[in-house]
Amino acid sequence: MSLGFLLIHAKPGRTWTLVLSWTLFAAGIGAYFYVSHARHRDNPEDRVMPTVAQMARGMFDAALHPAEDEEPQTGTPSLVHRFLSSMLWKDTVATSRRFFLSMLLLIPAVILGLHMGLFPYVCVFFSRFILFFDKIVALSLLPILFIAFGIDELAKVMLIVIGVTPTIILDTVNLVRAVPAEQTVRAFTLGAGDFDVAYRVVLKQIMPRVLNSIRLNLKAVMLFLFAGEMIASTDGLAYRIALLRRHMGMDVIIPYVLWVALLLFLVDLAMRMANRWLHPWFRES
Numbered sequence: 001m002s003l004g005f006l007l008i009h010a011k012p013g014r015t016w017t018l019v020l021s022w023t024l025f026a027a028g029i030g031a032y033f034y035v036s037h038a039r040h041r042d043n044p045e046d047r048v049m050p051t052v053a054q055m056a057r058g059m060f061d062a063a064l065h066p067a068e069d070e071e072p073q074t075g076t077p078s079l080v081h082r083f084l085s086s087m088l089w090k091d092t093v094a095t096s097r098r099f100f101l102s103m104l105l106l107i108p109a110v111i112l113g114l115h116m117g118l119f120p121y122v123c124v125f126f127s128r129f130i131l132f133f134d135k136i137v138a139l140s141l142l143p144i145l146f147i148a149f150g151i152d153e154l155a156k157v158m159l160i161v162i163g164v165t166p167t168i169i170l171d172t173v174n175l176v177r178a179v180p181a182e183q184t185v186r187a188f189t190l191g192a193g194d195f196d197v198a199y200r201v202v203l204k205q206i207m208p209r210v211l212n213s214i215r216l217n218l219k220a221v222m223l224f225l226f227a228g229e230m231i232a233s234t235d236g237l238a239y240r241i242a243l244l245r246r247h248m249g250m251d252v253i254i255p256y257v258l259w260v261a262l263l264l265f266l267v268d269l270a271m272r273m274a275n276r277w278l279h280p281w282f283r284e285s
Contacts, residue, residue: 050251058251062088067240087240088256092263094235098153098225102160103214109165110210113172118198123173130166138163139227146232156228163224164217171213175206208275208282215271218264 005012012020036049050058064079067087083089116123116130142159149155179202187197229238237260244253275282 047248047250050254054251055255058249059088059255062086062252062255066090088259091235091237091240091256092259094233094239095225095229095237096263098156098160098229098236099221101153102157102164102221102225105157105161106165106168106214109168110172113169114176114198114203114206116169117173117176118202119194126169127173130169133162134166134170138224142227142231151232156225156233159228160221160224164220167217167220168210168213172206172210175209175213176202179205208279211271211275215268215275218268222260222264 005016032049033052036051039046039049040051063086064082065087066085067090077085112122112126116126138159141162145155145158145162149158183201183205184197187201192201225236226238226241229236230242233239237256241253241256244250244256
């Protein structure tokens with residue numbers, strides 16, 4: 001029997017690609033349905049694995065009703081107004097604000113990594129400190145950050161920056177050093193200055209891979225953000241998950257987790273599309 005589809009040079013067709021790419025999703029969903037049905041058959045009050053109907057009802061309430069600790073709306077507001085005042089929308093906005101602010105603060109990390117990779121004195125000044133700081137577990141700094149900055153937004157954002165920035169800096173340094181020296185020499189011979197080489201030659205070359213590096217760190221960014229929200233916050237997706245955990249609200253927790261995964265997937269997709277649009281010449285080696 002030939003097993004040609006298992007060979008290195010095998011190329012799955014369009015149909016096989018579609019089928020195989022969704023197989024594990026279908027298997028996971030089917031397994032959940034089976035186990036959930038079995039648990040509810042034995043115990044109709046089971047709250048660990050809610051049914052699809054229960055999760056849909058929980059997500060509907062989260063998307064159209066305010067949180068329990070907020071005052072109910074008066075009158076008969078429109079569907080859009082109900083959604084914009086809902087628990088899900090307010091939690092998503094709060095988490096998104098912290099997330100994108102932290103992403104903006106990663107830009108100086110890229111600039112510092114660029115200068116460390118090109119300018120020897122900058123590298124000597126920062127490299128040992130960055131290497132040491134990279135080995136500190138960011139979550140161990142959480143109590144210090146809350147004491148120093150309070151429990152407001154700044155402490156949560158600083159946790160993300162401290163947790164991800166050293167990795168981005170060191171990765172940028174490695175990408176800069178991977179640029180062939182012949183290109184910088186040629187730029188100098190054509191009359192370019194140091195900063196021309198840094199920003200018009202090297203930065204443009206490494207930018208696609210820098211964006212990929214940041215994209216691959218999205219999960220780490222969200223991990224640190226969730227840690228901050230779960231410990232000290234009054235809103236946000238992670239805060240709501242931690243709050244619902246006390247009441248075994250799995251009918252809302254599971255949809256919230258899937259919602260977070262969907263949002264991260266969309267951010268990842270947007271970054272990949274932006275990378276292709278900004279750098280059409282780039283091909284991953």
